[in-house]
Amino acid sequence: MSHVLLEEKEEKRVPLSGSKALISSIEPILQLQQLNIYVQQGKEWHTLIHDLSLSIRRGETLALVGESGSGKSVTGSAVLGLLPNSLHVGGGQILFQGGDILPLPEQMRRKLRGKQISCVFQDYQGGFTPFLKLGAQLVETIRCHEKLSNQEATLIALKWIEQVGLPAERVFNSYPFQLSGGQQQRVALAAAMMLKPALLIADEPTTALDVLTGERILDLLVMLQQQTHCAVLLISHDLRHVLKRANTIAVMRHGEIVEIGAAEKIKSQASHPYTQMLLKARPSLSEINVKGNGDVAATQTTQLAMSGEERFA
Numbered sequence: 001m002s003h004v005l006l007e008e009k010e011e012k013r014v015p016l017s018g019s020k021a022l023i024s025s026i027e028p029i030l031q032l033q034q035l036n037i038y039v040q041q042g043k044e045w046h047t048l049i050h051d052l053s054l055s056i057r058r059g060e061t062l063a064l065v066g067e068s069g070s071g072k073s074v075t076g077s078a079v080l081g082l083l084p085n086s087l088h089v090g091g092g093q094i095l096f097q098g099g100d101i102l103p104l105p106e107q108m109r110r111k112l113r114g115k116q117i118s119c120v121f122q123d124y125q126g127g128f129t130p131f132l133k134l135g136a137q138l139v140e141t142i143r144c145h146e147k148l149s150n151q152e153a154t155l156i157a158l159k160w161i162e163q164v165g166l167p168a169e170r171v172f173n174s175y176p177f178q179l180s181g182g183q184q185q186r187v188a189l190a191a192a193m194m195l196k197p198a199l200l201i202a203d204e205p206t207t208a209l210d211v212l213t214g215e216r217i218l219d220l221l222v223m224l225q226q227q228t229h230c231a232v233l234l235i236s237h238d239l240r241h242v243l244k245r246a247n248t249i250a251v252m253r254h255g256e257i258v259e260i261g262a263a264e265k266i267k268s269q270a271s272h273p274y275t276q277m278l279l280k281a282r283p284s285l286s287e288i289n290v291k292g293n294g295d296v297a298a299t300q301t302t303q304l305a306m307s308g309e310e311r312f313a
């Protein structure tokens with residue numbers, strides 16, 4: 001299918017009212033159908049991802065979880081069209097808004113990335129140029145994809161910095177190193193969402209952050225997703241961390257999905273022993289008592305306004 005067709009479909013998108021009930025009536029934004037990815041070792045190709053199928057609808061979050069090395073990031077990279085040369089998609093389809101994007105030339109995949117399929121990674125610093133002010137970087141990204149003047153792009157960038165809970169003008173005029181990790185991840189989220197993508201791939205967006213900052217970033221991600229109704233592929237090694245934020249959970253092990261289902265069902269009736277093991281793997285944040293001035297329940301702490309590390313000094 002052509003890129004033009006993808007853009008036509010993009011324009012015909014119907015915004016949802018936020019009701020999860022509406023989700024099922026809309027065609028999937030992303031569908032992976034029996035995806036197979038191989039790695040080259042010497043002269044041989046070995047299977048890394050085997051017959052992986054999943055789908056995410058508009059307004060839905062699917063969490064792809066599993067232990068380190070299970071193939072989550074490779075799957076996300078395949079959707080983004082960013083697989084390294086040593087890895088190769090050897091079968092299956094990646095349907096984006098109904099069309100298989102695997103056969104598209106790199107130039108078209110690049111156009112999709114950032115505009116219609118965006119991403120945030122664990123390494124938020126890697127996403128920014130260290131010696132350029134953040135505002136200039138956001139404006140450049142916007143103008144790369146939209147025919148807008150500098151002034152128009154600046155207004156959008158300022159709006160989105162504010163949207164992620166940061167003081168717009170100050171952050172706009174800051175270098176990345178002048179912000180904390182949590183603040184930089186907020187700006188990375190603004191950058192990922194400001195072009196209103198149909199699909200956001202969030203690959204371990206909280207792993208490099210402390211637990212409470214990570215919780216706030218995930219809450220922010222959910223809030224932005226509800227505003228924009230994009231589909232989210234949330235990649236995490238921590239099942240319990242994503243349970244309450246995802247509609248669907250897909251559990252990966254050794255390159256295969258071993259269990260997939262509604263988050264509530266996975267939580268209460270996980271059938272695969274590996275899923276059950278992940279559920280027992282570590283306590284949820286709500287079960288951790290944070291020691292501070294007296295014991296403070298972590299769930300309460302996350303509801304407090306941005307504080308400490310995240311407050312813009």
Ligand SMILES: Nc1ncnc2c1ncn2[C@@H]1O[C@H](COP(=O)(O)OP(=O)(O)OP(=O)(O)O)[C@@H](O)[C@H]1O
Pocket residue numbers: 039048066067068069070071072073074075084086087237
């Ligand atoms: N460029 C590469 N060349 C060869 N093998 C790779 C490459 N990238 C990843 N792999 C292999 O693919 C498998 C899946 O890696 P992947 O990064 O997707 O795991 P993951 O589930 O995302 O793990 P983590 O949670 O640690 O990021 C691993 O065995 C890894 O060694």
